[in-house]
Amino acid sequence: MIELLKKDKKTGKVTFVLKNSTPALANALRRAMMEAVPTMAVDSVEFVQNDGVLYDEMVAHRLGLIPLTTDLKGYDVRKPGDELSAKNSVKLTLKAKGPCTVYAEDLKSKDPKIKPVHPKIPIAKLLKGQEIELMATAVLGVGKEHVKFSPCLAWYTYKPKVTVNNNHKDFEKFREKYPPQVFSNGKIDAKLIEQHNLFEACEGVNDDIVKIEYDPETFIFNIEPWGQLSPAEILACAADHLSNLCDDFVSKLP
Structure with a gap:
């Protein structure tokens, strides 16, 4: 199951949640998006004239x-x-x-x-x-x-679950160890940790105050497209590619 979290209209970057999955499937999807989705690119160049300082090979590479x-x-x-x-x-x-x-x-x-x-x-x-x-x-x-x-950069992380205990006896002792962005009215807010993506900054400081756990079956995906295709097209093509691989494998079984 896929749930859209946010989309940046300016850059096209998309963040979504992949639920009830496995690391193997998540990584296969990531690799398929970057390596198996076809896009157009210049493959050969014929020069009629080039008086510039850049060699033909450098211009062709660009x-x-x-x-x-x-x-x-x-x-x-x-x-x-x-x-x-x-x-x-x-x-x-x-x-x-x-x-x-x-x-x-x-x-x-x-x-x-x-x-x-x-x-x-x-x-x-x-x-x-x-x-x-x-x-x-x-x-x-x-x-x-x-x-x-390659049409995009794609990466994922496990979905974190944040538990906060602002009443812990050592709260004041560890207050300065946490980023100021996670505080609201003097208390640590779990929503602010997620909003500013400060999980790693809060993790391991004191698990009795802020405990961060990760769901092994839920993944937060990010797709940053280069513009050849939309994120929806990239995801659909990647899913079709994986489906075709599975069909091909099944057809070859005895």
């Missing part, structure tokens, strides 16, 4: 790491041996003349659905008289092949 919006319904993952086609790749062109700073937004895509997520990522600086012209090919790939295809 292009590969620019996140591109991804249309999973319109493209297929290219299989080994398959030729490049409109179904598994898209062309992007770049032509600029200095003096200027060349940004990701200067990449012109043949498909308007495939474009840089962050337009102001700098690619190169050109001086007067310098030019750069190239054609890049973007394909679908997964993070297991190369990190440029």
Whole structure:
């Protein structure tokens, strides 16, 4: 069971709770989100001209790491041996003349659905008289092949349970050991510990005053997307991948 806790509209970061699960399943989901969800990224570059100070290889490397919006319904993952086609790749062109700073937004895509997520990522600086012209090919790939295809950073922790005893005889003795953010009207508030994510700062100071336990079957997940796909798309694709792995395994059983 999954329960959404919060979503940052500005960054797209999502926090949710995964209940009634195991560490093995939680880690499999985390790895699937980062390594098995396909996204678009520049895979090869043909240079027509490059008078800038950056070598062709460096420019190509930068292009590969620019996140591109991804249309999973319109493209297929290219299989080994398959030729490049409109179904598994898209062309992007770049032509600029200095003096200027060349940004990701200067990449012109043949498909308007495939474009840089962050337009102001700098690619190169050109001086007067310098030019750069190239054609890049973007394909679908997964993070297991190369990190440029990874759609997000995903991590999780066990869900903590906080018990506070403000009436303990040693409360005043240990008061200064706790972060000031966890106090409300002179007392430690368990909700403030959770709100400010100060579990580690409070853990182990005095378990009779603040005791933090962890639920081994409940996990707090965080997804920080790079922008190619939404967190919902990432999670759905990861779940489908795990389901397909299980189906494949079962089909091979005697």
